[in-house]
Amino acid sequence: MSRVGRVERATKETSVLVGIDLDGTGQVEVSTGVGFFDHMLDQLGRHGLFDLTVKTDGDLHIDAHHTIEDTALALGAAFRQALGDKRGIVRFANASVPLDEALAQVTVDLSGRPYLVHSEPAGMAPMIGTEYDTTMTRHILESFTAQAQIGLHVHVPYGRNAHHIVEAQFKALARALRYASEIDPRQSGIPSTKGAL
Numbered sequence: 576m577s578r579v580g581r582v583e584r585a586t587k588e589t590s591v592l593v594g595i596d597l598d599g600t601g602q603v604e605v606s607t608g609v610g611f612f613d614h615m616l617d618q619l620g621r622h623g624l625f626d627l628t629v630k631t632d633g634d635l636h637i638d639a640h641h642t643i644e645d646t647a648l649a650l651g652a653a654f655r656q657a658l659g660d661k662r663g664i665v666r667f668a669n670a671s672v673p674l675d676e677a678l679a680q681v682t683v684d685l686s687g688r689p690y691l692v693h694s695e696p697a698g699m700a701p702m703i704g705t706e707y708d709t710t711m712t713r714h715i716l717e718s719f720t721a722q723a724q725i726g727l728h729v730h731v732p733y734g735r736n737a738h739h740i741v742e743a744q745f746k747a748l749a750r751a752l753r754y755a756s757e758i759d760p761r762q763s764g765i766p767s768t769k770g771a772l
Contacts, residue, residue, distance in 0.1 A: 578756075580656030584649045588634040588641040593649040597657045597756050599626025604712035607631040607646055609639045611707040611738075615745040616646075639706050647715040651722025654752070657660040661685060663758045670750035672743050679736025679743035681751040684726035687772045691720045692728040695744075700737040712741050716748075 578597040585591070603620035607629060620627030629650070633642030658664065669682040693713050701709055710772045720727045729748065734740040765772055 576659075578657045578659060580653035580658075582649045582653040582656065584645055584652075585647065586641075589631060591633075591645050591649040592628070592630045593646070593653040594626075595650070595653045595657050596626040596630040597654075600624060602626045603628075605629040606649050607642055608633065608635050609706050610640055611703050611741075612639070612643055615742065616650075618722050618742060618745040619749045619752075622746050623753040625749075627665070639708070643711050643715060644718055647718035648722050651719040651723050651724075653724045654719075658685060658756060660765065661687075661772045662765055663762050664766060665757050665759045665762070666772070668751045668754035670747045672747035672750065672752065674734075674743040674746070677736065677743045678732055679740075679747040680728075680730045680732070681744070681747040682728040683748075683751040683755045684772065685729070685755050686726045687724050688726060689721045689724050690726045691717055692730075693717075694729070694743070695731045695740060696727040697747040699740060703737050703741065707741075709741065712744060716744075721755070762771040 581594045583592050601621040601624045602618050607613055607618045616629055631642055631646045635642060666685050671680045693716055699709050703709060716729060729744055731740050
């Protein structure tokens with residue numbers, strides 16, 4: 576069974592191509608023009624063991640918002656496509672990942688119903704480098720969740736360094752998505768009393 580997704584999204588603001596293989600080995604090729612975002616997508620692929628290709632050309636002369644948002648939307652759609660009918664998946668998973676002083680806790684339900692709960696420490700630095708507005712992390716998760724149609728809870732109870740706080744979230748998200756999307760050898764059908772996800 577091939578569990579791959581491929582989405583192309585083109586607007587007046589961006590051109591995005593995302594390809595994902597849920598049963599990969601963590602091979603990643605990412606280029607969005609936003610260095611820190613590329614670094615986070617690399618974490619997602621490598622720690623999720625997803626083969627991930629992302630190529631985005633956006634209106635970076637304005638700022639990084641459209642590039643990041645549209646990439647997250649396409650990524651969510653590709654992830655949902657790759658899941659197919661979700662037959663045999665584990666469905667629920669969680670992961671806690673520390674990164675030095677920061678801790679991220681992620682719980683996911685591949686439910687077919689988009690819902691995000693997100694919390695970070697107060698007083699985070701507003702920018703990482705010159706391109707990445709730290710308020711975009713929540714927006715990435717919102718956009719991804721909406722298109723992937725998953726329930727996602729992301730909580731960072733503590734941390735000081737903004738880079739660590741954001742990176743821990745992507746690593747924990749990668750692990751939780753990996754575990755939830757894995758095939759359960761004891762589950763042959765849809766893991767829901769409804770019979771559909």
